[in-house]
Amino acid sequence: MPPPLILTNATVILPGGLLENGAVLCRDGRIEWIGRVRKKWPAGAEIADARGGFVSPGFVDIHVHGGAGADFMDGTPEAVRTVCKAHARHGTTTIFPTTTTGAPEQIQAMFAACASVKKSWSPADGARIAGVHLYGPYFAEDKVGCHSVEGRRSPSPDEYAAYFKGGLVRVATCAAELPGASSFYKAARRARCLVTCGHSNASWPEMAAAFKAGMRHADHFWCAMSSVPSVRARLGVPMRGSMAEFVLAEREMSTEVIADGCHLASELLEFAWRMKGAGRLCLVTDANRALDMPPGRYRFGPEGDGSWFESDGRVGWAPNGSLASSIMGMDHMVRVMRRDTTAPLHDIIRMAALTPAERAGIARECGSVEPGKRADLLVLNRRLQVRRVFIGGTEVP
Numbered sequence: 001m002p003p004p005l006i007l008t009n010a011t012v013i014l015p016g017g018l019l020e021n022g023a024v025l026c027r028d029g030r031i032e033w034i035g036r037v038r039k040k041w042p043a044g045a046e047i048a049d050a051r052g053g054f055v056s057p058g059f060v061d062i063h064v065h066g067g068a069g070a071d072f073m074d075g076t077p078e079a080v081r082t083v084c085k086a087h088a089r090h091g092t093t094t095i096f097p098t099t100t101t102g103a104p105e106q107i108q109a110m111f112a113a114c115a116s117v118k119k120s121w122s123p124a125d126g127a128r129i130a131g132v133h134l135y136g137p138y139f140a141e142d143k144v145g146c147h148s149v150e151g152r153r154s155p156s157p158d159e160y161a162a163y164f165k166g167g168l169v170r171v172a173t174c175a176a177e178l179p180g181a182s183s184f185y186k187a188a189r190r191a192r193c194l195v196t197c198g199h200s201n202a203s204w205p206e207m208a209a210a211f212k213a214g215m216r217h218a219d220h221f222w223c224a225m226s227s228v229p230s231v232r233a234r235l236g237v238p239m240r241g242s243m244a245e246f247v248l249a250e251r252e253m254s255t256e257v258i259a260d261g262c263h264l265a266s267e268l269l270e271f272a273w274r275m276k277g278a279g280r281l282c283l284v285t286d287a288n289r290a291l292d293m294p295p296g297r298y299r300f301g302p303e304g305d306g307s308w309f310e311s312d313g314r315v316g317w318a319p320n321g322s323l324a325s326s327i328m329g330m331d332h333m334v335r336v337m338r339r340d341t342t343a344p345l346h347d348i349i350r351m352a353a354l355t356p357a358e359r360a361g362i363a364r365e366c367g368s369v370e371p372g373k374r375a376d377l378l379v380l381n382r383r384l385q386v387r388r389v390f391i392g393g394t395e396v397p
C-alpha cells in the first residue's frame with residue numbers, strides 16, 4: 001500500500017474560497033482531510049511542499065482535440081497517449097477526447113483507441129479519459145468552422161446508435177436545426193450524456209425544442225454559433241432569438257468559453273462569467289495538435305485528411321482567415337481568466353474543474369478538493385504555472 005501523501009505549505013483552492021496556510025492529506029488515492037498546516041504528519045507520509053503556491057483540483061476538459069503533434073482523430077492509442085500526456089503537463093487530469101467531423105470509420109477508430117487507452121490507463125499515460133465527446137459530425141453546413149465540410153452530415157439513428165453502444169460517449173453534440181436532431185438528443189439523454197448544441201445556426205424556437213429533448217449545454221460560446229443577424233440571414237424577418245439569447249436566458253443551460261486570449265476579448269469573458277455564473281460556465285481548451293508545437297501548418301482532425309490550418313504560436317488560423325481552435329492548455333485559460341476578468345480565483349478554478357465535472361456527471365469522483373474525492377491535485381506556483389500533477393494520488397512523471 002502506498003504511503004499517505006501530504007501536500008502542504010499551500011493556499012488550497014476550495015469550491016467556495018481559498019484556504020490559506022493549508023494542507024491536504026491523501027490516502028489510497030483519495031482526499032482524506034483538508035486543513036491548516038500542522039507540525040506533525042503521519043509517520044512515513046510522502047510530503048509534497050507547495051512552497052507557498054496553490055493546491056488546485058486537477059482540471060477537467062470536456063472539449064479538446066489534440067496536442068503535442070497528435071489529434072485524437074488520428075485514431076491510434078499512441079496518438080491518444082501523446083495528447084493525454086501533453087494536457088497533463090498543463091494541469092488537465094480528466095479529459096474527454098473530442099471527435100471532429102469525419103467518416104464513421106474514423107470516428108469508430110478514435111473511439112477504439114480511446115477505449116483501449118482508458119482500459120489500460122496508468123498515471124504515466126497522463127490525463128485520465130472519463131469518456132468521449134461525440135462532437136463532429138452533426139454540424140450545420142453554414143457553421144462547420146475549421147472542420148472538414150465533407151465530414152459533416154445530419155444525424156442518422158443507425159450511425160449514432162452504434163456510437164452510444166458501450167457507454168463511452170459522455171458528451172454529445174448536434175446542431176439543433178438539423179433533421180433528426182430531437183431524436184439524437186433523446187438518444188444521447190438516454191445514454192446519460194451531457195447533451196449539447198454546437199456548430200449551429202439555430203433559432204430560439206429550435207433551441208427550445210432541443211431543450212425539451214434534453215439539450216442542456218452549448219459549445220464554445222460565440223464561436224460557430226448563431227446570433228440574431230445570422231438567424232435573420234437564414235430565416236428572414238421578424239428577427240428571431242438565437243442560441244446566444246437562449247443560453248443566456250435559460251438558467252439550466254450551461255456553456256463554455258475558449259479563454260485563450262485570442263478567440264474572445266476580455267469583455268466577453270467577463271460578460272460570460274457574469275451572465276452564466278461559475279456554476280454554468282466551463283473553461284475548455286478546444287486545443288488542437290499544435291499545442292506545444294512550433295508555429296507551422298497542421299491538420300485539424302485526422303492526420304490523413306483533416307483540414308489544414310496554420311499555427312502562429314498563439315492560435316490556429318483557417319485558410320479563410322477565421323480562427324481554427326486553440327493551441328493552449330487549461331493552465332493558460334486559467335491565467336487568462338485571472339488577467340482578463342474580475343472573477344475570483346476559486347470561481348475560475350471551478351470553471352476549469354468542478355463545473356465541467358458536474359455537467360458531465362462525474363463530480364462525485366473529481367473536480368474539487370473535497371474529502372472522499374479522487375486525489376487529482378495540482379501544485380501551482382503563485383503565477384498559476386503548473387509545478388506538479390497528481391492523479392489518484394500518484395504523481396504524473
Ligand SMILES: [Zn+2]
Nearest residue numbers: 145199220224
Ligand atoms: Zn468547434
Ligand SMILES: [Zn+2]
Nearest residue numbers: 063065286325
Ligand atoms: Zn472543437
